[in-house]
Amino acid sequence: MDQPYDVYEERCPTRMVLDRLADKWAVLILDRLDAGPVRFNHLRRDISGISQKVLSQTLKKLERDGLVSRAAFATVPVTVEYALTPLGQTLTETVSALAHWAERNMAAVLAAQRAYDAAPRG
Template sequence: MKAANAYSADCPTRQILDRVGDKWAVLILLLLRGEPLRFNVLRRAIEGISQKMLSQVLKSLERDGLIRRRATPTVPVTVEYSITPLGATLAAAVDPLRDWAERNLKEVLTAQRRYDAQRKAMAA
């Protein structure tokens, strides 16, 4: 296997970066840092995510080894998701980005409004 190079079109590193860039994946990982959670608890905690999207992202995170799915044979079956040690390292890496986004939201929104107003003025 050749050395990883994320700038190369065929590098598998890009798949991992896709996961890091997925807002739903990041939010799920950050929630699971605290404790294992059931599907519906995750769905209620992450406003705007559909049941289908949550299911897809959970499967992807499990496939990547970032979370663990544990089914308990009850009626109905109880399914709980927890973060793996690998997932915890990713959550620790992306949490500063979440913090940055929350701290700088006002400035980014102001810049967007200024940009949009300038573009609108130029088009007129």
């Protein structure tokens, strides 16, 4: 069966999804949610450097895309938990592989950058 979408076509909506998934915050959020539901403030503490605003915006986008679900509990103050949806769970291996590839290969990337920067350009 032919797929109705082509990521190489300029107007294909898959590009919006790729843009979202290529975002470092989205990758980190999705990878963190792989272990199970997490409260908003716990996510904010776990993902160093993310602002409350960016975390909120990214979670809303991931929820809109059907990758993350939001559950609010009637406590004082209200407790909000985020979890991967079944669709989001289909990304866990890919997201984890990407995030942890960066950890494993950072020394090689930094060495390549230093070599590139030191090479004469003509």
